[in-house]
Amino acid sequence: xxxxxxxxxxxxxxxxxxxxxxxxxxxxxxxxxxxxxxxxxxxxxxxxxxxxxxxxxxxxxxxxxxxxxxxxxxxxxxxxxxxxxxxxxxxxxxxxxxxxxxxxxxxxxxxxxxxxxxxxxxxxxxxxxxxxxxxxxxxxxxxxxxxxxxxxxxxxxxxxxxxxxxxxxxxxxxxxxxxxxxxxxxxxxxxxxxxxxxxxxxxxxxxxxxxxxxxxxxxxxxxxxxxxxxxxxxxxxxxxxxxxxxxxxxxxxxxxxxxxxxxxxxxxxxxxxxxxxxxxxxxxxxxxxxxxxxxxxxxxxxxxxxxxxxxxxxxxxxxxxxxxxxxxxxxxxxxx
Amino acid sequence: xxxxxxxxxxxxxxxxxxxxxxxxxxxxxxxxxxxxxxxxxxxxxxxxxxxxxxxxxxxxxxxxxxxxxxxxxxxxxxxxxxxxxxxxxxxxxxxxxxxxxxxxxxxxxxxxxxxxxxxxxxxxxxxxxxxxxxxxxxxxxxxxxxxxxxxxxxxxxxxxxxxxxxxxxxxxxxxxxxxxxxxxxxxxxxxxxxxxxxxxxxxxxxxxxxxxxxxxxxxxxxxxxxxxxxxxxxxxxxxxxxxxxxxxxxxxxxxxxxxxxxxxxxxxxxxxxxxxxxxxxxxxxxxxxxxxxxxxxxxxxxxxxxxxxxxxxxxxxxxxxxxxxxxxxxxxxxxxxxxx
Numbered sequence: 001x002x003x004x005x006x007x008x009x010x011x012x013x014x015x016x017x018x019x020x021x022x023x024x025x026x027x028x029x030x031x032x033x034x035x036x037x038x039x040x041x042x043x044x045x046x047x048x049x050x051x052x053x054x055x056x057x058x059x060x061x062x063x064x065x066x067x068x069x070x071x072x073x074x075x076x077x078x079x080x081x082x083x084x085x086x087x088x089x090x091x092x093x094x095x096x097x098x099x100x101x102x103x104x105x106x107x108x109x110x111x112x113x114x115x116x117x118x119x120x121x122x123x124x125x126x127x128x129x130x131x132x133x134x135x136x137x138x139x140x141x142x143x144x145x146x147x148x149x150x151x152x153x154x155x156x157x158x159x160x161x162x163x164x165x166x167x168x169x170x171x172x173x174x175x176x177x178x179x180x181x182x183x184x185x186x187x188x189x190x191x192x193x194x195x196x197x198x199x200x201x202x203x204x205x206x207x208x209x210x211x212x213x214x215x216x217x218x219x220x221x222x223x224x225x226x227x228x229x230x231x232x233x234x235x236x237x238x239x240x241x242x243x244x245x246x247x248x249x250x251x252x253x254x255x256x257x258x259x260x261x262x263x264x265x266x267x268x269x270x271x272x273x274x275x276x277x278x279x280x281x282x283x284x285x286x287x288x289x290x291x292x293x294x295x296x297x298x299x300x301x302x303x304x305x306x307x308x309x310x311x312x313x314x315x316x317x318x319x320x321x322x323x324x325x326x327x328x329x330x331x332x333x334x335x336x
Numbered sequence: 337x338x339x340x341x342x343x344x345x346x347x348x349x350x351x352x353x354x355x356x357x358x359x360x361x362x363x364x365x366x367x368x369x370x371x372x373x374x375x376x377x378x379x380x381x382x383x384x385x386x387x388x389x390x391x392x393x394x395x396x397x398x399x400x401x402x403x404x405x406x407x408x409x410x411x412x413x414x415x416x417x418x419x420x421x422x423x424x425x426x427x428x429x430x431x432x433x434x435x436x437x438x439x440x441x442x443x444x445x446x447x448x449x450x451x452x453x454x455x456x457x458x459x460x461x462x463x464x465x466x467x468x469x470x471x472x473x474x475x476x477x478x479x480x481x482x483x484x485x486x487x488x489x490x491x492x493x494x495x496x497x498x499x500x501x502x503x504x505x506x507x508x509x510x511x512x513x514x515x516x517x518x519x520x521x522x523x524x525x526x527x528x529x530x531x532x533x534x535x536x537x538x539x540x541x542x543x544x545x546x547x548x549x550x551x552x553x554x555x556x557x558x559x560x561x562x563x564x565x566x567x568x569x570x571x572x573x574x575x576x577x578x579x580x581x582x583x584x585x586x587x588x589x590x591x592x593x594x595x596x597x598x599x600x601x602x603x604x605x606x607x608x609x610x611x612x613x614x615x616x617x618x619x620x621x622x623x624x625x626x627x628x629x630x631x632x633x634x635x636x637x638x639x640x641x642x643x644x645x646x647x648x649x650x651x652x653x654x655x656x657x658x659x660x661x662x663x664x665x666x667x668x669x670x671x672x673x674x675x676x
Contacts, residue, residue, distance in 0.1 A: 226438040233392055233433075234453045234504065235426035244452065248443040 050329035057325020060318040067315065071122040080112030082119045083282050097303060104307040107293075117308050120284045124266050124315060127199050131265035134204035136258040139211025144242045146212070147219025158216065161209045169206055173268065177202045177277035193272070194280045202272075203265050214257055218250040252330035259323035263316040270312055286312045339410060340367040341512050341544040342391065347404035349386050349395060358616045360386040362568035363404065365643065368512065373538070373545040375555040375576070377591075378565030381613060384548045387565075388514050391546070392431055393421040409511060427457045430505035431514045432534070435521040436497035440489035446500045447473065447485025453507045472503040475540060476533050495526035502530075502537050509541040516548045531558055552595060556580055564588050567614050567624035570643060573651040584652045586660070587625045623654070631656055 052058055075081070080102070084090060086109055094110035096102060104113035142161065146154040176182070177193035182201075184190055191198035222228070223246060231245050247254070272278040273287020281288055286308045293304035349361035361383040368374045376384045389395050391406055393413060406413040408428060413421070425431075433439040441449060450469035454460050460468065466485070473481035476499040489497055498518060505513055518534060519527040531554060538545045547559060555562055555576065562579045564572040564587065572585040583589045593607045611628035614620055620627060622637040629636065635655050643653040654660070 226433055226435060227441045229394065230431075230433055230439040230501075231441070232394055233425055233431040235422050235424070235456050236452075237422060240456070245441050245444075249441070251443075 047329045051325050054325035054328055056321050057328075060321035060325070063314070064318045064322065067121060067318075068125055071118045071125070074118050075115065078112075078115060080115040082111070082116050082284060084111060086110075095301060097300070105303045107304055108301075113304065113307060116284045116289065117286075117311055120286045120289055120308065121311055121315065123196055123279065123283075123285050124269060124312070126196055127203065127269045128262045128266035128315075128319070130196070130200035131203035131207055131269075132258050132261040134200060135207035135261055135265075136211055136254065138204065138208035140215050140247065140254060142208065143212040143215025143217075144219055144247060147216040148223055148238060148242050148246065150220075154216070157212070161212050164206060165209045167206070170271070173202060173206060173272060174275060174277050176205060177272050193278050194283075196279075199269055199272075199278055202278075203268055207261060207265060207268075211254070211257055211261065214253060215247075215250060218253050219246050222246050222249050252326075256323055256327040256330060259319060259326055263319035263323070266312070266315055266319070338370055340369050341372075341409060342368040342546065343405075343407040344387065344391070345405045345407070347387065347390060347406060348402045349383070349390055349399055350402045351399040353398065353617075356617045359568050359619060360399065360616065361390065362619070364565070364568070364570055365404075366563050366570060366573065368544045368546055370511075370544055371538075371542060373535075373547060373558060373560045375547040375549060375559035375562045376565055377549055377552065377555055377562060379550060379613060381616060382565040383568040384550075384565050385516055388431070388516050388546065388548050391512075391514060392425060392429060393418075394425075423457070426453055426510075427508045428510055429512045429514065430508070430510040431516065432498075432501050432505045432518050434517040436494065436501045437489060437521070439501060440497060442489055445486050445488055446492065446497075447487075450485075450500065450504045450507055453504045457508050468507070469503075472507055473500065475506075476500070476503045476537060478503075493526075494522045495530055498522060498526075498530045499533055502534055506537045506541045506543070510543050512546065513538055513543045514546045514548070517550070518547070519554060520549075520551070527554070528557075534558075552580075552592070564591070567616070567619055569624065569640070569653060570651070571625065571653045573643070575648075575650075578648070578650060584646065584650065584657050584660070585625075585654050586629045586631050590628075590630070631660055 051061075090110040092110065093102070093106050094108055096106045096110075098105045102112050102114060104117055107113055107116075142157050146157040177199070180192055182190040182192055182198065190201055193199050193202045219242070223241075228241060228245055231241050236245070269278060269285065270287035270290070273285045274291050275287075276291070279285035279288055281292070289308040290305055290312075293301070293308070296302050296304045344364050344366050347361055347364045348359070351358040351360055364383070364387055366374065366376070376387065378384045386395065386399065390401055391408075391413070393416065395401065401414050404414070408424065413424070416424075440446065444452075447466060447469045450472055451462065451465035454465040454468055455462065458465070470481045470485050473485055478484050478496060478499055484492065484496070484500075489500075492500065498521075502518075513534075515534060519530055522530060534545070535558065547554070549555060559576045562572075562574060562576050563570045564579075564585065566587050572579065572583070572588045574584070579588065580592065583592050587609075590607075590609045594609060596606055609628055614624050614627065620637065622635075622639055623629070623632075623641050626632045626636040633656065641653050641655045643651050644657070645651055646657060
């Protein structure tokens, strides 16, 4: 506010009749941001704007959305199924290279590789986002409790986290994923890893620890802020402070890390499928398609391994680019 | 006179640190009557904020209450279970912090924060709480309250933020308001406004106010009674007029004499209190002010003087109070009223 304006305000305040209601409380000499009646920009509006300016991330996001929409819509518009009945007509088109009618070619039985890759992509995306969401949930709860309460709760939760972190991930994942009848400590049955839901569980079991550590670190620093004291002085309980005051301020870090976990989960799923655990044929996944086509490298059928591989590569790349863009957009110190 | 809202009785708070034990609050007895404003003044480290946090039951570790009692409306609070204490905080006792920017959650709209203070304690619906939050913002003189309620803290000026904090503090009509240096972080031009709002808010909910400050100017304009703290003890407890016109404890006298004066002669130097505050890890055996006191005698160093009542209910912790007069200490300071 300019000095002149302030002085004018001060003068007009003096001009008020004594005893009028306005004198009951002093008129504020400064009010804060004047928006002139425009709606107030929330933090998220700024974040969105900064993200949209991050060209690589924006392209990656459009690409990923395109992937997802295409994977969902394609089976409804295409006559080529994932596992069509093997007929003579189908076999007549076996081992055909990429063409307009079969963009990714056909496999040894004449099935359209494009439809199969899209179906596998859909599963990869569901597993990737599902596992990341579940890992984030567990990680946020563990990290939030450990960081806020400290003391023995912190020690117990974090030592358990460390314990899981030092396990050889791939070996343990393989053991869990190959269990045909998984259950929750014998209490109730869980879906096996050959199903999408089961695969999400398997990946989340060993996927939440980095998130827990990050959230704990963030909460440890945020809990020393004065507004936490103020919340405590207003009578807020521990869980309420964690949920309403700490996590909303850590949301940027959580979102960015969760995004990167999506890419990691997609890769892990593909690895497990490639090694024979996880989604089993005739259901397709990017991993088991690559396994099936393993021996085509160097032959004219190599497109059978290149296309699933390329899609896997692009999926992980786009997800990571989106993570980068979100990190820049959510960073308040960012000058973009 | 009705029963006091708050009583501290020989309250003692210690912090065990690596180098020993810090006696932050060392037997503080003070009371606040209904509707009264008591200012606790003292320099940094005198224990005034720790005393306030002890009332809230929010002394940070490794600090702990080692003796004495805190009574709110006659109810003993020391040793109260956390769950019980939580019901009092924000309901019967509310606190206003020093820096309103860091005390408001940056991820929350101010209206929602005030509404939360209401829903933590009341059975108010979200909608009713929002409505009440807007009324409270209006009450503390924030223009266009329904618009400002949707602001984030960073969009408000310092004075507006502190008004919002005051609105939050009186949301549940507490019996006792504690304001810890409420204007220290503010621009000088808005300090007076915020104090006026604080007093209006106090009157609105008919609460007692415990004002923690080191600013004697604020004390003069706001408080009814003043307790002066030094090294974790109260050294003088008097009505605001009496304290400023006839300070009786040598520390109070030296403090008042050290204030810069408008009517000082040109070239006149500011009065200072010689020496430094005592090391809180090793307080002297006797009067903590003895090493810096201009009137020290041997008796001062033997044992801690008692806080004794002298005329008209004033309490002074000095063995020589009867023989010393009540002028600010300064070689040639004229004894005049300090009341603004």
